[in-house]
Amino acid sequence: MKISTPNCDNCVFTEELGRDFNIRQKSQGLAASIKNFIRPSYKLVEAVRSLSMRIGFGEIVGFLGPNGAGKTTTLKMLSGLLFPSRGKLEVLGHSPFSREREFLSQISLVMGQKQNLWWDLPPIETFEIHRSIYNLDEKDFRGRIEELIDMLEISDCLETQTRKLSLGQRMRCELAVSLLHRPKVLFLDEPTIGLDILMQKKIRKFLLDYHARFKPTILLTSHYMDDVAALAKRVIVINNGLKIYDGLLSDLTEKMQPEKIITVILNSETFPKIEIPNVNIVSQESNLFRLKAPRENVGKLAAALYNTGLTIDLTIEDTPLEDIIGNLFTEKSNFQQFRTNV
Amino acid sequence: MFSQLKIIMKLWKASIIQSMEYRGSFIFSIFANFFDFIFGLLQYLVFFTAAKSIAGWSSDNMLALYSVFMFIYSLQFIFLYPNIAVLGEMVNTGGLDLLLTKPLDARLFVLLRKISLEELGSLSTSIVLFIWLISKGVFVITFQSVLLFIISIFSALIIVYSIYITLTALAIMLEKMEDASEFIWSLFSFCRYPTDIYPAKMKFLFFTFFPIAYISTVPAQTISGLGSTEPVIYGFIISILSLLISSAIWKKTIRSYTSAGS
Ligand SMILES: Nc1ncnc2c1ncn2[C@@H]1O[C@H](COP(=O)(O)OP(=O)(O)O)[C@@H](O)[C@H]1O
Ligand SMILES: [Mg+2]
Numbered sequence: 001m002k003i004s005t006p007n008c009d010n011c012v013f014t015e016e017l018g019r020d021f022n023i024r025q026k027s028q029g030l031a032a033s034i035k036n037f038i039r040p041s042y043k044l045v046e047a048v049r050s051l052s053m054r055i056g057f058g059e060i061v062g063f064l065g066p067n068g069a070g071k072t073t074t075l076k077m078l079s080g081l082l083f084p085s086r087g088k089l090e091v092l093g094h095s096p097f098s099r100e101r102e103f104l105s106q107i108s109l110v111m112g113q114k115q116n117l118w119w120d121l122p123p124i125e126t127f128e129i130h131r132s133i134y135n136l137d138e139k140d141f142r143g144r145i146e147e148l149i150d151m152l153e154i155s156d157c158l159e160t161q162t163r164k165l166s167l168g169q170r171m172r173c174e175l176a177v178s179l180l181h182r183p184k185v186l187f188l189d190e191p192t193i194g195l196d197i198l199m200q201k202k203i204r205k206f207l208l209d210y211h212a213r214f215k216p217t218i219l220l221t222s223h224y225m226d227d228v229a230a231l232a233k234r235v236i237v238i239n240n241g242l243k244i245y246d247g248l249l250s251d252l253t254e255k256m257q258p259e260k261i262i263t264v265i266l267n268s269e270t271f272p273k274i275e276i277p278n279v280n281i282v283s284q285e286s287n288l289f290r291l292k293a294p295r296e297n298v299g300k301l302a303a304a305l306y307n308t309g310l311t312i313d314l315t316i317e318d319t320p321l322e323d324i325i326g327n328l329f330t331e332k333s334n335f336q337q338f339r340t341n342v
Numbered sequence: 343m344f345s346q347l348k349i350i351m352k353l354w355k356a357s358i359i360q361s362m363e364y365r366g367s368f369i370f371s372i373f374a375n376f377f378d379f380i381f382g383l384l385q386y387l388v389f390f391t392a393a394k395s396i397a398g399w400s401s402d403n404m405l406a407l408y409s410v411f412m413f414i415y416s417l418q419f420i421f422l423y424p425n426i427a428v429l430g431e432m433v434n435t436g437g438l439d440l441l442l443t444k445p446l447d448a449r450l451f452v453l454l455r456k457i458s459l460e461e462l463g464s465l466s467t468s469i470v471l472f473i474w475l476i477s478k479g480v481f482v483i484t485f486q487s488v489l490l491f492i493i494s495i496f497s498a499l500i501i502v503y504s505i506y507i508t509l510t511a512l513a514i515m516l517e518k519m520e521d522a523s524e525f526i527w528s529l530f531s532f533c534r535y536p537t538d539i540y541p542a543k544m545k546f547l548f549f550t551f552f553p554i555a556y557i558s559t560v561p562a563q564t565i566s567g568l569g570s571t572e573p574v575i576y577g578f579i580i581s582i583l584s585l586l587i588s589s590a591i592w593k594k595t596i597r598s599y600t601s602a603g604s
Contacts, residue, residue, distance in 0.1 A: 021600060076601055078445050083597050097597075104445035112438035120360040129356070133444055157403040 011185060011217040012055040012078060017087035019073050021045045047073040049241035050087065058215040061251065062232030064325055071221040075187045078219070079109040092184060105134060108183035110188035116177050117162045123173040123207035125157040127180060134181035148176040151206055175203070178186065188220040192227055204230045216310040226322035239326060242327065256324045260298050262291040262304055265313040272308045276301050346450055354457040354461055361458065368460070375461035379412060396536035402480045407562035409475065411533055412468035412474035414498055414557055419461040420505050423451050426526065429510060430519030439601050449592050482567035490574045494561040500581035501556055505529065511595040533558045553580045
């Protein structure tokens with residue numbers, strides 16, 4: 001599967017990568033069950049249809065898409081777990097599915113719902129086992145553990161049985177275990193799933209710090225758009241196994257959301273006359289006004305409002321990222337238009 | 343290979359610590375298994391109150407078979423069975439996924455990562471029985487017979503290991519995880535008796551495609567001076583063949599592995 005073109009600039013390289021699953025159809029009723037047993041019928045699911053992407057060394061890329069879009073399947077192919085049905089694929093210059101030692105020693109796959117840690121053992125024992133797996137010498141190992149413990153604030157959970165840890169503690173230990181061998185590429189599949197906001201923030205901050213220090217390439221999927229917004233400048237959006245956007249997150253938000261929302265509280269219940277085009281009042285509750293204005297006019301609008309001397313308070317918001325991404329998949333027309341503009 | 347062994351040792355240590363957690367049940371199962379052994383022995387003895395020999399096997403020969411059988415049976419129970427027993431769990435919780443992303447021989451770890459010391463009672467009793475039979479002068483002890491016996495035990499272990507790999511691979515491929523351990527039970531129930539008691543067609547099968555004759559019958563024959571050299575050689579060749587075939591099946595399984603849904 002190794003491709004012939006040299007590909008040294010990209011850490012991850014795929015071309016028309018795809019993976020299908022044959023799902024055995026379940027049948028209802030006895031007769032159908034018997035028939036199905038004798039001649040099982042399969043349904044082909046194209047989990048990933050055709051995905052081409054290039055990711056450079058040290059990049060953080062957010063992988064977005066609704067449930068069932070094919071994100072996890074892609075990560076599984078990239079980490080050598082699943083054999084691709086078609087297309088080209090190279091990670092760190094290796095063909096992942098060959099599962100070469102050298103390749104596997106340089107990657108890590110972290111899945112929010114799956115455990116590296118041994119359930120009945122304290123995390124420190126799992127660390128010890130991973131030390132042998134990755135052949136780390138004692139000194140390196142101690143140093144890295146100290147560092148990770150420090151960054152993740154997990155010194156108090158190392159000796160506790162894993163199953164007695166809270167989800168947040170477990171996830172942080174999970175990250176520590178997965179980073180022990182200092183992978184060059186990190187695949188994170190929903191690393192903050194089920195965690196409370198505070199813990200999500202902690203993990204985000206950790207990942208940022210970690211990336212700043214060691215510059216691994218990170219490919220991240222998450223339910224929580226805040227994760228993606230905080231970590232990744234670049235996003236790849238997929239739907240139904242196809243890539244529909246690949247570029248800067250800021251471009252995506254800007255183009256998908258040409259307007260901003262301005263909330264202003266005045267000391268009057270009538271809105272002053274302001275000579276700025278395309279400003280609309282969306283709603284009014286006594287002296288609280290909600291306005292929409294094009295991105296490029298927001299600055300002028302705010303200045304003008306302050307200059308009236310009537311303004312008590314003013315906030316400018318973007319439409320939440322969740323809604324923008326949601327719109328990608330619902331408002332087809334809007335998005336098609338957007339795509340042609342990119 | 344050596345470093346992988348070191349990791350497996352660590353996993354065993356972990357798995358022993360884990361089973362010690364429930365110390366009461368741990369000690370209980372060791373005893374229970376010891377009595378299992380004695381019961382099995384009594385069964386044979388009851389047989390021989392009625393008959394002088396079974397299919398050409400005297401009671402001493404049968405005891406030799408029993409000690410060989412129990413030796414291999416308890417070894418697989420200690421090292422292999424605990425792993426196949428939790429195979430389904432391993433696949434469903436994504437343990438296999440994570441294992442496959444590690445720079446390891448996944449097969450070795452799927453089959454050997456867990457250990458259960460509960461059969462230690464049967465293992466030691468089978469050795470004691472074996473030593474007792476030596477002291478009783480039941481065995482033919484020459485350089486050649488001992489060498490052949492060692493080879494036959496080695497082949498038996500390789501065959502058992504290959505059967506485990508094949509079963510594990512098939513279970514993963516067909517997503518029938520529970521059936522694998524069921525199969526092991528029935529397989530070993532055949533090995534309790536000398537293959538001579540089965541009809542000719544089955545006997546042929548046991549020496550070829552379903553080579554369980556080499557697990558207990560052939561080693562016991564060899565050390566008791568009942569058999570010839572050929573079965574030992576065949577057994578050795580078949581053990582190597584089965585290892586190769588099982589490896590190929592394993593490779594195919596991993597290639598077609600679909601991994602549990604996200
Ligand atoms: N092991 C599998 N067997 C069968 N179908 C699968 C398997 N894994 C994923 N799928 C299907 O492939 C599609 C993509 O799934 P997935 O990659 O998990 O999506 P995402 O992670 O984006 O939510 C879904 O329709 C899912 O049902
Ligand atoms: Mg997923």
